[in-house]
Amino acid sequence: MQGTTEDTQAEDTRAAAYTPTGRTVPTRSADRASYDRELVHAILDEGYVCHLGFVREGAPVVLPTLYGRVGERLYVHGSTGSRPLRMTGQGDPGLPVCLTVTHVDGLVLARSAFHHSINYRSVVVHGIAHEVTDPEERRLALDALVDHVVPGRSADSRPANKKELAATAVIRLDLEEVSAKVRAGGADDEPEDLGLPHWAGVVPLRKGYDTPVPNADLAPGTGLPDYLTAR
Amino acid sequence: MQGTTEDTQAEDTRAAAYTPTGRTVPTRSADRASYDRELVHAILDEGYVCHLGFVREGAPVVLPTLYGRVGERLYVHGSTGSRPLRMTGQGDPGLPVCLTVTHVDGLVLARSAFHHSINYRSVVVHGIAHEVTDPEERRLALDALVDHVVPGRSADSRPANKKELAATAVIRLDLEEVSAKVRAGGADDEPEDLGLPHWAGVVPLRKGYDTPVPNADLAPGTGLPDYLTAR
Numbered sequence: 146m147q148g149t150t151e152d153t154q155a156e157d158t159r160a161a162a163y164t165p166t167g168r169t170v171p172t173r174s175a176d177r178a179s180y181d182r183e184l185v186h187a188i189l190d191e192g193y194v195c196h197l198g199f200v201r202e203g204a205p206v207v208l209p210t211l212y213g214r215v216g217e218r219l220y221v222h223g224s225t226g227s228r229p230l231r232m233t234g235q236g237d238p239g240l241p242v243c244l245t246v247t248h249v250d251g252l253v254l255a256r257s258a259f260h261h262s263i264n265y266r267s268v269v270v271h272g273i274a275h276e277v278t279d280p281e282e283r284r285l286a287l288d289a290l291v292d293h294v295v296p297g298r299s300a301d302s303r304p305a306n307k308k309e310l311a312a313t314a315v316i317r318l319d320l321e322e323v324s325a326k327v328r329a330g331g332a333d334d335e336p337e338d339l340g341l342p343h344w345a346g347v348v349p350l351r352k353g354y355d356t357p358v359p360n361a362d363l364a365p366g367t368g369l370p371d372y373l374t375a376r
Numbered sequence: 377m378q379g380t381t382e383d384t385q386a387e388d389t390r391a392a393a394y395t396p397t398g399r400t401v402p403t404r405s406a407d408r409a410s411y412d413r414e415l416v417h418a419i420l421d422e423g424y425v426c427h428l429g430f431v432r433e434g435a436p437v438v439l440p441t442l443y444g445r446v447g448e449r450l451y452v453h454g455s456t457g458s459r460p461l462r463m464t465g466q467g468d469p470g471l472p473v474c475l476t477v478t479h480v481d482g483l484v485l486a487r488s489a490f491h492h493s494i495n496y497r498s499v500v501v502h503g504i505a506h507e508v509t510d511p512e513e514r515r516l517a518l519d520a521l522v523d524h525v526v527p528g529r530s531a532d533s534r535p536a537n538k539k540e541l542a543a544t545a546v547i548r549l550d551l552e553e554v555s556a557k558v559r560a561g562g563a564d565d566e567p568e569d570l571g572l573p574h575w576a577g578v579v580p581l582r583k584g585y586d587t588p589v590p591n592a593d594l595a596p597g598t599g600l601p602d603y604l605t606a607r
Contacts, residue, residue, distance in 0.1 A: 204399075243437050245438040245440060258535055267440050298492070301575075303574070304489055344588075344601050350586070351582070352581070354582055357577055364573065
């Protein structure tokens with residue numbers, strides 16, 4: 146009973162926000178920063194590609210790559226021969242990474258050149274990435290990566306076979322040192338500029354999907370699945 | 377005359393492609409890599425936000441930020457108090473950076489989980505960023521940053537004043553060590569999977585602009601400029 150109570154308490158008292166650290170508190174525009182867990186999850190789940198940064202021979206490398214989220218864990222995968230993944234192998238203490246996801250929501254036109262901006266939502270995750278070797282966690286991670294592209298899709302595709310699994314490295318990054326940053330709303334011009342004759346406001350970026358394009362070699366009679374027609 | 381001829385030759389013989397280096401030749405999917413100058417420029421010019429990577433205290437940092445291009449130079453700006461820009465000041469040998477721009481064009485659904493992918497176009501630039509101190513180059517760079525948001529906009533806004541210029545740091549990254557990577561087309565399934573009953577193909581991402589939203593404090597009678605109505 147005591148154990149159950151403790152578990153429940155642990156669940157209930159899990160902070161609604163990540164704890165800020167020296168590197169997740171911005172030096173500027175601090176009012177745009179947030180550590181809210183739900184906001185961070187929402188921004189991560191809406192993205193398709195993250196930008197994964199790591200250090201190679203003292204220099205930064207930033208590569209776009211797919212990712213998936215399972216609770217408080219992010220997963221990235223790649224060929225076992227790819228550079229960042231080769232650095233997280235067994236016996237390795239892990240690879241320091243910074244994983245960033247950004248959505249551009251609108252163009253902000255101000256009267257002054259100085260106050261031009263972009264409306265955006267971003268999440269920056271700092272941490273140590275580790276290779277995932279547990280077969281069950283690897284399966285979950287690979288499903289999450291496919292479901293991140295289209296929710297529910299992993300159940301409607303052929304699972305990875307032995308050869309594919311052997312060729313795939315999966316790395317995990319825990320959501321611990323995390324911050325979100327959001328800019329929304331109109332232009333913030335100086336009071337003395339409000340009378341200038343330049344148009345000011347926001348040009349929202351439209352996002353959506355065009356009609357799915359079936360593969361030319363699609364087996365006859367293969368219809369578009371419901372999870373795609375619903376978009 | 378000789379000088380003119382040499383200049384012309386230099387222009388004519390400028391390579392149509394960037395020279396690959398150890399870190400711009402990918403370890404995998406090498407067929408997706410390109411060093412074509414025009415392709416690189418087109419990908420860069422279509423983006424709004426780049427992901428700028430640098431190293432701080434041995435760890436990678438990846439931040440989304442605006443950028444602008446003038447010929448073979450990229451410019452990034454920020455507050456003189458912001459972290460990466462503080463590291464490129466006078467007397468500093470420059471800041472090693474990696475600047476990446478990515479467009480997500482479509483979701484690629486394969487019969488096999490393994491071959492799910494994203495259609496994308498990306499550019500990765502490696503190099504040393506230097507602070508720009510020349511007033512004329514700073515002006516050009518700041519105009520390019522505004523014109524990158526909306527072409528032609530810098531001419532229709534109040535230029536930066538002394539105070540704003542003093543608060544703004546501009547850094548430059550030359551386009552020398554550059555590669556593009558492009559994935560396009562349908563799913564690449566294994567021959568033995570082509571008969572599986574799972575739909576395969578591409579869901580294209582639609583991009584565009586919604587109707588501009590004027591600032592609430594817009595001066596009366598300020599109409600939408602032609603460069604916005606034309607979208």
